[in-house]
Amino acid sequence: SRVRVMELELSPSQTFGEIGGLTDQIEEVREAVEYPLTRPEVFKRLGVEPPKGILLYGPPGTGKTLIAKAIAHNANATFIRMSGSELVHKFIGEGAQLVRELFQLAREKAPSIVFIDEIDAVGSTRTHDGTSGSAEVQRTLMQLLAEMDGFDNRGEIRIMAATNRPDMLDPALLRPGRFDRLIEIPFPDKTSRQDILKIHSKNLSLKDVDLNVIAEMTEGATGAELEAICREAGMIAVRQNADYVVMENFQSAVEKVRHKKAEPDTRMY
Ligand code: ATP
Numbered sequence: 001s002r003v004r005v006m007e008l009e010l011s012p013s014q015t016f017g018e019i020g021g022l023t024d025q026i027e028e029v030r031e032a033v034e035y036p037l038t039r040p041e042v043f044k045r046l047g048v049e050p051p052k053g054i055l056l057y058g059p060p061g062t063g064k065t066l067i068a069k070a071i072a073h074n075a076n077a078t079f080i081r082m083s084g085s086e087l088v089h090k091f092i093g094e095g096a097q098l099v100r101e102l103f104q105l106a107r108e109k110a111p112s113i114v115f116i117d118e119i120d121a122v123g124s125t126r127t128h129d130g131t132s133g134s135a136e137v138q139r140t141l142m143q144l145l146a147e148m149d150g151f152d153n154r155g156e157i158r159i160m161a162a163t164n165r166p167d168m169l170d171p172a173l174l175r176p177g178r179f180d181r182l183i184e185i186p187f188p189d190k191t192s193r194q195d196i197l198k199i200h201s202k203n204l205s206l207k208d209v210d211l212n213v214i215a216e217m218t219e220g221a222t223g224a225e226l227e228a229i230c231r232e233a234g235m236i237a238v239r240q241n242a243d244y245v246v247m248e249n250f251q252s253a254v255e256k257v258r259h260k261k262a263e264p265d266t267r268m269y
Helices: 023-038 040-046 064-074 082-090 097-109 135-150 190-200 209-217 223-239 245-261
Strands: 006-010 055-057 077-082 111-115 158-161 179-184
Touching: 006 097, 023 040, 023 064, 023 158, 023 179, 055 064, 064 077, 064 111, 064 158, 064 179, 077 082, 077 097, 082 097, 082 111, 082 135, 097 111, 097 135, 135 223, 179 190, 190 223, 209 245, 223 245
Parallel strands: 055 158, 055 179, 077 111, 111 158
Antiparallel strands: 006 077
16 A cells, blocks of 8 residues: 555654754755745745755764654644655555646645655665666656756745665756755764663653663664664662662663664664
C-alpha cells in the first residue's frame, strides 16, 4: 500500500521546545519555510522571494525530521513525509506516479510541508554500489524536478528534504529554484547534548544525576542515541525495581548504547 511511503500528519504536535540545541539552524529554517507561510504579506511587501526548497544535511538521528515537524506545527500546516529510499526500493515502477501524487496531496491539504527524507536515494549521481542510477530512478527524479519547477514559492506548499549524503546529490537538485538553501544539521556539541538529555529525561524520577557529566561522556553521540541512553537508563532502574533513576544507570546506559554504535557503518557519517 502507499500508506507507508507517504506519511501524513495534520499539524503535528512536535514543538521547538522539544529540540535540543540547533538554535541557529531552527531560526534559519523558520525564515525559509515557516515565515513565508505565516507572514506572506511581509515577503510580498518587501519583494522578497522565499527560497524554494530547503535541504537539511547531516548525520542520521540529529533532528532533521523533528525540525520539519515543528515547522508544520507552528505554521498549522499538514506535514507530508515521503521516504526517498522506500520510494525507490519498494515501489519500483511507480516512483514518478508517487511523486505526482505527493504534490497533488500537498495541494489538496495546503498549507503543507512536504518532507522528502533520504532524497539521495532519488537524486544521486551514483548508486551505493557505484553503478549509475537506473532509468526508473531517473524518471522519478525528473518528475520531482518538474513538480518543483512548476510550483509557486509564494504559495502554500513548502518543500524540505533531508540527506546524510550531500556529496552524492545530483547537481540538478541543487540548482537555483530547486533545493537552493542548504542547512547543515551537525552532531550536537556538549551544551546541546545536555539540552537533549534534559528533554528526554524530563519524565524520569532522577536522583543526583548530573546530566552535564553524561554530556561530557557522550562526545559524538546523536540526539537519537541520547534519547536511547535516557530510555535505557530508565529501563535499568525498572529492572532493579529502584525508587529513582541514578547516575550509575546512566553510565551503564551510555556504555550499552554507545557500544552498539561501534559496529561498522557503511554510511558517510
Ligand atoms: P534520519 O536521517 O535518520 O531520518 P533525523 O535527523 O531526521 O534522522 P530525527 O528523526 O529528527 O532524526 O531524530 C530521531 C529521534 O532522535 C527523534 O525522534 C528524537 O527523539 C531524537 N533526537 C534527535 N535529535 C534531537 C534533538 N536535537 N533534540 C531532541 N531529540 C532529538
